[in-house]
Amino acid sequence: xxxxxxxxxxxxLALAPVYGQAPAKIASAGNKDWTMPRTTDGHxxxxxxxxxxxxxxxxxPKQLGAKEFYTPEEAAEHDRHELVDRTSWDRLxxxxxxxxxxxxxxxxVSLVKVALTRRTSLIIGPEGRIPPLTDEARKRRADQAxxxxxxxxxxxxxxxxxxxxxxWSNTGPPMTPAAYNSNLQxxxxxxxxxxxxxxIHDTRxxxxxxxxxxxxxxxxxLGDPRGHWEGDTLVVDTTNFTNRTNVFGSTENLHVVExxxxxxxxxxxxEFTLDDPTTWTRPWTAQLxxxxxxxxxxxxxxxxxxxxxxxxxxxxxxxxxxxxxDAK
Amino acid sequence: xxxxxxxxxxxxxxxxxxxxxxxPALAHHAFAAEFDVNRPIKLRGTVTKMDWINPxxxxxxxxxxxxxxxxxxxxxxxxxxxxxxLGFTKEALPAGSEIVIDGYQAKxxxxxxxxxxxxxxxxxKLFLGSSAPGAKGEPDK
Amino acid sequence: xxxxTWSAARTERxxxxxxxxxxxxxLKALWLKLTTPVTDCRIRVVRKARFVxxxxxxxxxxxxxxxxxxxxxxxxxxxxxxxPDLSGIWQVLNTANWDxxxxxxxxxxxxxxxxxxxxxxxLSVVEGGSIPYLPEAAAKKKENFAHRLELDPEVKCxxxxxxxxxxxxYPFQIVESQKQIxxxxxxxxxxxxxxxxxxxxxxxxxWMGWSNGRWEGDTLVVDVTGLNDxxxxxxxxNFHSDALHVVExxxxxxxDTMRYEAAIDDPKVFSxxxxxxxxxxxxAEENAQLLEFKCVEFVEELMYGHWKKKPSQ
Numbered sequence: 001x002x003x004x005x006x007x008x009x010x011x012x013l014a015l016a017p018v019y020g021q022a023p024a025k026i027a028s029a030g031n032k033d034w035t036m037p038r039t040t041d042g043h044x045x046x047x048x049x050x051x052x053x054x055x056x057x058x059x060x061p062k063q064l065g066a067k068e069f070y071t072p073e074e075a076a077e078h079d080r081h082e083l084v085d086r087t088s089w090d091r092l093x094x095x096x097x098x099x100x101x102x103x104x105x106x107x108x109v110s111l112v113k114v115a116l117t118r119r120t121s122l123i124i125g126p127e128g129r130i131p132p133l134t135d136e137a138r139k140r141r142a143d144q145a146x147x148x149x150x151x152x153x154x155x156x157x158x159x160x161x162x163x164x165x166x167x168w169s170n171t172g173p174p175m176t177p178a179a180y181n182s183n184l185q186x187x188x189x190x191x192x193x194x195x196x197x198x199x200i201h202d203t204r205x206x207x208x209x210x211x212x213x214x215x216x217x218x219x220x221x222l223g224d225p226r227g228h229w230e231g232d233t234l235v236v237d238t239t240n241f242t243n244r245t246n247v248f249g250s251t252e253n254l255h256v257v258e259x260x261x262x263x264x265x266x267x268x269x270x271e272f273t274l275d276d277p278t279t280w281t282r283p284w285t286a287q288l289x290x291x292x293x294x295x296x297x298x299x300x301x302x303x304x305x306x307x308x309x310x311x312x313x314x315x316x317x318x319x320x321x322x323x324x325x326d327a328k
Numbered sequence: 329x330x331x332x333x334x335x336x337x338x339x340x341x342x343x344x345x346x347x348x349x350x351x352p353a354l355a356h357h358a359f360a361a362e363f364d365v366n367r368p369i370k371l372r373g374t375v376t377k378m379d380w381i382n383p384x385x386x387x388x389x390x391x392x393x394x395x396x397x398x399x400x401x402x403x404x405x406x407x408x409x410x411x412x413x414l415g416f417t418k419e420a421l422p423a424g425s426e427i428v429i430d431g432y433q434a435k436x437x438x439x440x441x442x443x444x445x446x447x448x449x450x451x452x453k454l455f456l457g458s459s460a461p462g463a464k465g466e467p468d469k
Numbered sequence: 470x471x472x473x474t475w476s477a478a479r480t481e482r483x484x485x486x487x488x489x490x491x492x493x494x495x496l497k498a499l500w501l502k503l504t505t506p507v508t509d510c511r512i513r514v515v516r517k518a519r520f521v522x523x524x525x526x527x528x529x530x531x532x533x534x535x536x537x538x539x540x541x542x543x544x545x546x547x548x549x550x551x552x553p554d555l556s557g558i559w560q561v562l563n564t565a566n567w568d569x570x571x572x573x574x575x576x577x578x579x580x581x582x583x584x585x586x587x588x589x590x591x592l593s594v595v596e597g598g599s600i601p602y603l604p605e606a607a608a609k610k611k612e613n614f615a616h617r618l619e620l621d622p623e624v625k626c627x628x629x630x631x632x633x634x635x636x637x638x639y640p641f642q643i644v645e646s647q648k649q650i651x652x653x654x655x656x657x658x659x660x661x662x663x664x665x666x667x668x669x670x671x672x673x674x675x676w677m678g679w680s681n682g683r684w685e686g687d688t689l690v691v692d693v694t695g696l697n698d699x700x701x702x703x704x705x706x707n708f709h710s711d712a713l714h715v716v717e718x719x720x721x722x723x724x725d726t727m728r729y730e731a732a733i734d735d736p737k738v739f740s741x742x743x744x745x746x747x748x749x750x751x752x753a754e755e756n757a758q759l760l761e762f763k764c765v766e767f768v769e770e771l772m773y774g775h776w777k778k779k780p781s782q
Contacts, residue, residue: 106406163358190557192644205653297662298413
């Protein structure tokens with residue numbers, strides 16, 4: 001009981017200082033005493049442990065229209081509602097019945113430090129929503145859905161990448177909030193910025209410099225990153241995705257540009273722009289704060305403990321057998 | 329004013345569930361395919377071990393059936409990383425602990441289940457309580 | 470001042486009035502010797518020869534000192550706090566991943582792979598040659614080897630543990646900073662974070678272990694505990710228990726090479742601690758880059774194929 005009291009209390013305390021700040025076109029830090037920590041080459045020092053856990057939705061609820069920011073009071077109420085009123089069962093939705101109680105394992109977002117923002121959605125701008133799909137993308141999605149229908153449990157290859165423990169959807173790039181273990185570690189050295197993400201222990205090794213990207217025939221699940229500094233902002237350009245990486249429905253033509261800017265001792269504003277002309281009618285940008293946490297990152301060895309895959313497939317085969325027997 | 333705000337947020341929350349892109353239903357494996365909602369189980373037994381592994385931890389318990397025969401069940405739980413971060417250690421659920429599990433059995437009929445609610449024999453929840461003070465607590469059914 | 474002439478006939482010296490000849494007889498003799506031009510050709514040749522010999526002695530001594538007592542380290546890259554900078558992409562050039570102990574070439578397990586699947590030869594990387602198993606453990610090792618196709622965790626793309634991750638036939642990248650050193654391995658995207666500052670006890674066992682690091686001079690020493698018992702040391706069935714304790718030492722020996730040593734201690738399996746030792750080579754290509762080897766999808770058919778839905782009759 002103490003744990004959750006502390007955590008909920010912490011969560012509420014954390015709300016207070018954020019809303020005193022100016023809205024998030026954050027050019028300068030809220031705390032005027034703060035100076036940017038730097039590595040010896042003069043660039044900002046982003047090193048340490050961070051979380052991108054969030055209760056802000058990616059897309060703006062339709063009824064909010066063009067409202068990009070809550071007032072401090074509205075934001076506090078929104079976050080309180082998300083962190084205190086809603087439970088892990090609410091978040092699970094349809095799976096709640098046949099699922100372990102997440103809160104018992106500390107997996108509820110109210111029990112961890114959350115990166116708070118006054119934004120009404122992570123996607124910035126007057127619309128705050130993913131742009132319309134191209135006609136090509138619409139057709140592609142319909143075709144893929146038709147192919148999948150009725151075959152969702154045929155084999156391991158039919159399951160989502162996450163269930164297969166190949167790559168976690170929140171790893172990206174771009175990095176997006178995960179329901180739990182939404183943590184990363186940044187280390188800078190040897191001309192690289194390295195970002196180790198907890199799920200699934202992926203390390204993005206971002207070289208700083210003007211090296212060209214990989215040749216176009218070499219594709220990677222996490223793409224191929226190249227970084228450079230624009231003043232105190234780290235800019236990372238990533239291309240060379242596979243055609244199965246699938247970021248919100250993207251193809252191998254996905255191009256991601258990320259920007260990291262530290263605005264106070266415990267906050268990095270992380271912004272990403274996705275561009276895929278074969279999927280969306282225009283590029284779109286989202287912004288999400290990273291909040292400093294205490295380490296370490298714990299190992300998330302997914303494939304090694306993936307009993308869920310054989311269990312799910314054997315369950316599906318058993319259900320098919322049972323259905324056959326019933327039909328007889 | 330507060331009342332209007334409350335409705336606004338409730339609506340926003342309802343709408344945002346659909347777009348809350350961290351929903352584990354999309355993220356995790358399909359529990360509905362693995363476990364059978366028509367096979368509820370209530371087990372009382374002693375812990376033999378807990379595997380602190382990912383993507384799911386597993387609690388193994390010895391359950392004595394009505395015939396006196398002891399069967400070892402394995403119960404699926406959450407990622408242990410957060411428990412470690414909250415200061416729990418692998419000694420948090422020692423072997424020999426007596427626990428009660430309300431859950432559902434695997435579809436393939438094996439002695440495997442998911443623990444919807446897990447308690448010690450004295451009624452305490454296993455690691456942490458419900459998610460927040462004033463929360464709804466257990467779901468219906 | 471005097472004018473030097475090489476004419477054998479000229480023996481006269483010309484001096485200006487400002488030059489003082491020392492009074493002391495020994496000093497005077499030396500002064501005269503040094504200032505008298507050498508007109509005798511044989512003496513000049515001998516003096517030249519002696520000079521050259523002396524110079525050679527000096528030069529050779531310099532090299533000998535340099536080689537016999539190497540300066541530490543030849544790797545000149547250092548981080549601002551003065552430690553060697555181990556950042557970069559590294560890989561071994563041995564066959565330790567096939568078998569830590571010395572082994573001749575041998576046929577592979579898959580006939581269709583022919584020579585591609587065969588085992589290459591290699592010398593032992595174990596100091597002393599062989600691994601000191603306890604008797605029951607030695608029997609288990611033999612059994613592991615006999616069933617290595619089913620039992621080797623590498624076959625299933627499982628994380629390799631420490632020290633095996635270091636000598637897999639794939640490169641890895643070190644990113645070094647003062648407080649943390651990350652090692653990212655190409656094989657299965659395995660990763661380790663070495664804490665150089667806050668040494669804590671391993672709270673749980675894991676595949677890649679819990680690494681606490683420190684500097685001993687120019688050697689990075691990494692203490693690894695919390696390793697689970699599910700990894701092997703190589704493809705030949707060399708194994709350990711969850712009592713395994715590894716101490717690694719990374720010592721630069723030149724700008725592009727490092728000596729890697731790992732001390733192995735596991736009293737449940739071995740009769741005494743033992744050690745492996747090998748060289749790590751830097752990938753010096755201009756475009757060197759760690760690429761992805763996410764092998765999980767390559768093993769799904771192997772691991773889950775029998776659960777697939779059979780096509781209906």
